[in-house]
Amino acid sequence: MIYMDNAATTRPYEEALSTFEKVNRTYYFNTASIHQEGRNADKLLEASRKQILNLLDLEGFECVFTSGATESNNIAIQSVLKKKKQFGRTVLMSELEHPSVLNTVEAMKAEGFDVKYIRTTADGQVNLESLKELLDGDVVFVTVMAVNNITGAIQPVAEIADLLKDYPKVHFHVDATQAAGKIKMNFSGVDTLSLSAHKFHGLKGAGALLAKQVKSLDPVYYGGGHEFNIRSGTVNLGAIAAMAKALRISVQDMEKNHERISGYSEHLRKAVTGLPSIHLQPGGVPHIVNISFEGAQGEVIVNALGARDIMVSTTSACASKLASLNETLMAMNNKAAVVKGSIRISYSNFTTDEEADMLIEALKGVHKEIGGVLK
Amino acid sequence: MKYDHILVRYGELTLKTKNRKMFVNAIRKTMIRTLEGFDVKVKANRDRAYIELFDADPYEVMDALKHVTGILSVSPVVKMDRTEDAMKETALNFAGGFKGGSTFKIEVKRADKEFHLKTFDIQDMLGGLLLRNTENIEVDVRNPDYKVMVEVRLDGIYMYHDVIKCVGGLPAGTGGKALLMLSGGIDSPVAGFEIMKKGVELEAIHFHSPPYTSLQATEKVKRLVDIMSERTGVDIKLHIVPFTELQTTLYDKIPDNMSMTSTRRIMLRIAEKLAWKVDAEAIVNGENLGQVASQTLTSMHAINAVTNYPVLRPLLTLEKNDIVRMAKEYDTYETSIMPFEDCCTIFKPKAPKTKPALDKVLKFESNVDFESMIEKALENIEVYETDAKESENAFDALL
Numbered sequence: 001m002i003y004m005d006n007a008a009t010t011r012p013y014e015e016a017l018s019t020f021e022k023v024n025r026t027y028y029f030n031t032a033s034i035h036q037e038g039r040n041a042d043k044l045l046e047a048s049r050k051q052i053l054n055l056l057d058l059e060g061f062e063c064v065f066t067s068g069a070t071e072s073n074n075i076a077i078q079s080v081l082k083k084k085k086q087f088g089r090t091v092l093m094s095e096l097e098h099p100s101v102l103n104t105v106e107a108m109k110a111e112g113f114d115v116k117y118i119r120t121t122a123d124g125q126v127n128l129e130s131l132k133e134l135l136d137g138d139v140v141f142v143t144v145m146a147v148n149n150i151t152g153a154i155q156p157v158a159e160i161a162d163l164l165k166d167y168p169k170v171h172f173h174v175d176a177t178q179a180a181g182k183i184k185m186n187f188s189g190v191d192t193l194s195l196s197a198h199k200f201h202g203l204k205g206a207g208a209l210l211a212k213q214v215k216s217l218d219p220v221y222y223g224g225g226h227e228f229n230i231r232s233g234t235v236n237l238g239a240i241a242a243m244a245k246a247l248r249i250s251v252q253d254m255e256k257n258h259e260r261i262s263g264y265s266e267h268l269r270k271a272v273t274g275l276p277s278i279h280l281q282p283g284g285v286p287h288i289v290n291i292s293f294e295g296a297q298g299e300v301i302v303n304a305l306g307a308r309d310i311m312v313s314t315t316s317a318c319a320s321k322l323a324s325l326n327e328t329l330m331a332m333n334n335k336a337a338v339v340k341g342s343i344r345i346s347y348s349n350f351t352t353d354e355e356a357d358m359l360i361e362a363l364k365g366v367h368k369e370i371g372g373v374l375k
Numbered sequence: 376m377k378y379d380h381i382l383v384r385y386g387e388l389t390l391k392t393k394n395r396k397m398f399v400n401a402i403r404k405t406m407i408r409t410l411e412g413f414d415v416k417v418k419a420n421r422d423r424a425y426i427e428l429f430d431a432d433p434y435e436v437m438d439a440l441k442h443v444t445g446i447l448s449v450s451p452v453v454k455m456d457r458t459e460d461a462m463k464e465t466a467l468n469f470a471g472g473f474k475g476g477s478t479f480k481i482e483v484k485r486a487d488k489e490f491h492l493k494t495f496d497i498q499d500m501l502g503g504l505l506l507r508n509t510e511n512i513e514v515d516v517r518n519p520d521y522k523v524m525v526e527v528r529l530d531g532i533y534m535y536h537d538v539i540k541c542v543g544g545l546p547a548g549t550g551g552k553a554l555l556m557l558s559g560g561i562d563s564p565v566a567g568f569e570i571m572k573k574g575v576e577l578e579a580i581h582f583h584s585p586p587y588t589s590l591q592a593t594e595k596v597k598r599l600v601d602i603m604s605e606r607t608g609v610d611i612k613l614h615i616v617p618f619t620e621l622q623t624t625l626y627d628k629i630p631d632n633m634s635m636t637s638t639r640r641i642m643l644r645i646a647e648k649l650a651w652k653v654d655a656e657a658i659v660n661g662e663n664l665g666q667v668a669s670q671t672l673t674s675m676h677a678i679n680a681v682t683n684y685p686v687l688r689p690l691l692t693l694e695k696n697d698i699v700r701m702a703k704e705y706d707t708y709e710t711s712i713m714p715f716e717d718c719c720t721i722f723k724p725k726a727p728k729t730k731p732a733l734d735k736v737l738k739f740e741s742n743v744d745f746e747s748m749i750e751k752a753l754e755n756i757e758v759y760e761t762d763a764k765e766s767e768n769a770f771d772a773l774l
Contacts, residue, residue: 019773019774022773023773034589034590034591035590036590039590039591039594043769043770044770044773044774047769047770047774048770048774051774241770241773241774244774245773245774248774
């Protein structure tokens, strides 16, 4: 089996699994207990927190552990908006956001918020001119992801932070799920940041909300007051320590992997360029490539590759069961046929040269096989 | 422009003539320890030290040196080729950071007397250059806001202007040893830092009364010792004295309004015995005149009566908010204010005497055999040896 759906989730590093297992054997205590073993578990929790902040260069930030980016996004959006309501009602959101941001912000309309979408360039980036036009005294919240999960486009986070300096009441939230551990970005101007461990070879069920000021946040559900009283519930220490471990390995090997995976994606783009009815989306990070087979359904391509034992996905796994057309690709002004026929290939740090080559051969094979239906 | 050296100016040790070598060796040792992990080389000379930066951030290095006692100030230095162009470029770079409306002066030291430019030539060249290329900046040779230093040496030219103030005082280990009474509050770590400034080496003593005091309270004191060790670059040994038996006996046998005085007297008796054992020549505490009932002059007199040892109280007359500010500068404040039960809070008398009568205290104490309990407590001391760097890496294999 060749796994090429790593933007959906990754295989954990052996080291991360080993940390998870060891922690659950030897530090299974509640980090809130005041006995000696509880104190030791708490020390491990704090060391994990410190390590994650260091690895991401987030000096002065605090790290609230959550179950993953969906929860982090919900906490940031819901709690900050409730506090900001008295100062303004407008939320600006890119058209590219993941459903965990999009649907949370949309749900806040019921609380009286006005949601405006920042337009997208043909390259799949947030249009800074559009953002400038939309910014006014009523805006209290701006949310833009760091790296798009459909095309891999890297968003101009530092430039946006710079623009927002003139709007001190705006809270800037960034969903960095596809960026953490993959590329180095400057997040110093950001107020809150979400991430999920399982996207960088950690385990499912652990993530973080990184905040410049914990005071800007409130819990969205209540309990015993863990994690700065923002996210109650006995802390999942094993998965958290494994996340710290996975991020450490990912950051340490980042340059090396970036170079290798860039080779794969460039090779792939070159190999399919010029084939009839093939449309490549502009890229960004090397580990995501979006290809359309114009005239076919993305699902057909996924099935055809599946028959060759290669796993890819249509748009994003979180939305692929929904019938509607992908918003990111529509926002980039793609023809409906291009959007319908798109698949997402995503490499990981485990992808080998051999697998990358086999994928190219398989894509060429599928192209020949279904050539008759393509436009 | 890249800073490649840090210039370190010494504090009071420059007043020493006969023992200069010993003082310089001590400060070299502490700097090397503090800068462990940085890619640097420490060169300590008789009158100043240079730290050569290979792949280290100059500001991180200077921050690490801020609390090393014996250092008066540091400057980031640019070393360049012995050319006029190199000097001009660096001078312009420096001036870019000067505030509008300020004054400057060019000061030259020619260690290489053969250099083709004389002192005045260099001053004239660089001073003129800066005046032509800046607006609203004047020369003032008497009292300038910025002093641009140019040192001409055989291996190159060294230039700097920024001077960052450090803690001053004398190098660690040149002033003997004292025992610090560390409670875990805001004051005692500050008292420790103040004494260390004078080159005094410290060991610390802490009393705990499990199960009445919490594990976290002891952990907190260990963290304070870690912070103090890391900031000063000097290891501090912490002696944790089991005090439960004494505490409960005091609670039982001494009237409530005098138990505080007796408790402090017993603690000081233990501290004195330990100080003797570890060759400390004084006891240090964070007492502040009049702050609480045990720190009135009458209380101090009654408590101090148990020992002939010098008891040093560097915070004696300071304002509380100054002590808080110092604790924040020394980085101990956030740890000190963590709320855990310690021995002071649990057995706190309802109405302690601010003017305890020594004769009454002595009478009540004479009814109890404290001496054997004190000996037992001393025998069961737990020693914590700080190694801040190591404890951080305790989870290295897991993380």
